[in-house]
């Protein structure tokens with residue numbers, strides 16, 4: 174029975190939740206209690222405010238559960254007056270004899286249907302409605318919601334007693350406005366029917382018959398207007414109402430079925446009527462063909478909708494596993510597959526259109542730019558949960574974080590049964606096991622059981638994606654960590670000793686890191702200095718070598734000139750010098766010049782400056798200034814380099830005088 178009379182038991186459980194919520198750890202998280210279902214007091218609503226925390230008294234709350242039996246039977250009853258008003262007044266209007274023959278019957282049927290119409294408005298004023306997956310039974314809210322909805326205006330218009338002003342069946346045309354209720358009745362029946370396919374076919378046939386009935390009545394009215402029996406196309410006269418109706422129905426069937434086997438219309442109204450009927454027939458056929466596809470597909474759609482609930486009902490076991498193997502998350506899989514098949518830009522657009530608004534309500538992301546949210550939205554996966562369905566289990570390793578798109582979830586206490594907090598739309602949970610909060614005693618394990626209260630839709634963000642997002646948005650990371658720490662502290666799951674040690678270690682590590690950075694900077698500066706000094710010294714050595722080469726050349730030239738002069742003198746007065754000729758032939762008197770070339774104090778200058786540095790070097794290498802002094806010159810003069818590479822000797826010369834490299838040496 175769906176009338177909620179004295180729903181105290183449920184109320185008590187939910188009140189205790191409300192009471193706990195007030196002092197519970199989630200007070201600051203914007204929790205919403207379920208509240209008391211039975212109470213109709215002001216401000217009680219669906220539990221969005223704290224209800225009365227005293228022991229609830231049994232009371233009566235005459236509200237209907239829209240998924241209950243009473244409502245189901247009521248809406249089934251309402252089908253009759255609605256169908257009556259859609260079918261019979263048309264007939265009475267087009268066949269005046271029908272109206273005139275049974276006035277009493279029509280008056281009572283009209284009155285009865287009007288009473289039911291009014292009663293339906295009363296029922297709607299007492300029908301609870303679901304919000305966030307939970308039923309709202311507060312009569313004030315139900316009333317307000319209905320009176321401010323468009324449904325109320327449609328219902329009021331459809332009940333307007335126009336017959337009081339115009340005593341004709343046509344005045345009842347406004348009753349058709351209640352036909353919207355038929356679709357609701359249809360849905361309820363479809364959900365409960367043992368053979369929904371048969372029901373759909375029956376409904377299709379009923380719709381076709383109603384359309385044919387309307388067309389038959391119109392055909393008869395047109396025939397009356399043109400003159401009964403005036404030509405072959407119109408309805409014959411003098412055959413009695415029932416026969417005339419059947420003739421009209423038959424003609425309407427031929428026209429709507431576009432069989433075309435009717436007498437050819439001649440007059441303009443006939444032509445227009447026949448054309449309209451053919452067109453309507455084509456449309457009706459297309460609708461029927463499409464509906465048959467829907468009849469077949471609807472079963473699968475119904476399964477998709479209820480898959481989660483079915484799996485939960487089955488509990489763990491082989492049958493459930495088989496079901497999962499057959500199609501794990503059908504509706505979502507379909508959504509994912511479809512989106513994956515789209516181009517990326519379009520995929521992004523669709524995902525954003527579907528989820529962006531919901532995501533922007535989530536606290537941590539509220540301050541994020543739209544572009545950021547658009548990127549985030551692609552990482553999210555939507556998943557639906559049924560009433561009582563577990564979302565997280567305490568002790569399990571956390572792999573996802575959740576954002577509530579719609580509905581309510583309850584965080585259960587350590588006993589796994591008592592709700593300690595209720596989270597609603599725009600809230601998040603499941604982050605504690607994913608982010609690293611120093612001192613979290615549970616590590617990467619879930620800290621609480623979470624169940625869905627009503628039907629809820631959640632966004633799932635995987636651990637990897639969360640990491641990526643938090644790396645990009647340090648602000649969101651800090652907010653999450655601060656909130657997580659607060660929660661852990663409140664629930665006694667934070668080891669403050671470990672946290673302090675971790676903080677100290679972090680501080681030390683930070684100090685070391687800073688020292689390392691400074692050291693790196695110093696080394697870099699020294700390396701730069703070394704390179705600069707090396708460059709300068711290389712330049713200096715080059716210059717010295719050039720000078721040496723010049724001097725050697727000068728000496729050579731001088732020697733050459735001296736030799737020429739000597740030869741010139743020798744050719745003159747005395748031959749004595751000539752006697753020395755042989756020796757001179759092998760080498761003029763200046764031949765021993767090379768030893769002299771080592772002489773220039775300048776050339777040896779650098780070698781001498783190595784004195785102090787020489788303490789590091791080999792005395793042999795130091796003691797050969799000739800070698801070093803001449804090295805550049807030799808190269809310049811094309812002498813062999815057998816005396817050793819000047820480079821290898823270079824550095825000691827360089828370091829010696831400059832002293833720039835003092836620090837590395839130490």
Ligand SMILES: Nc1ncnc2c1ncn2[C@@H]1O[C@@H]2COP(=O)(O)O[C@H]2[C@H]1O
Pocket residue numbers: 198199202565571584593594601602603604605606607618619620621622623660664
């Ligand atoms: N007392 C509480 N109030 C609100 N939320 C909670 C409470 N305890 C745990 N949670 C949330 O429940 C989640 C369970 O999984 P996690 O431990 O990953 O993260 C947890 C929190 O987000």
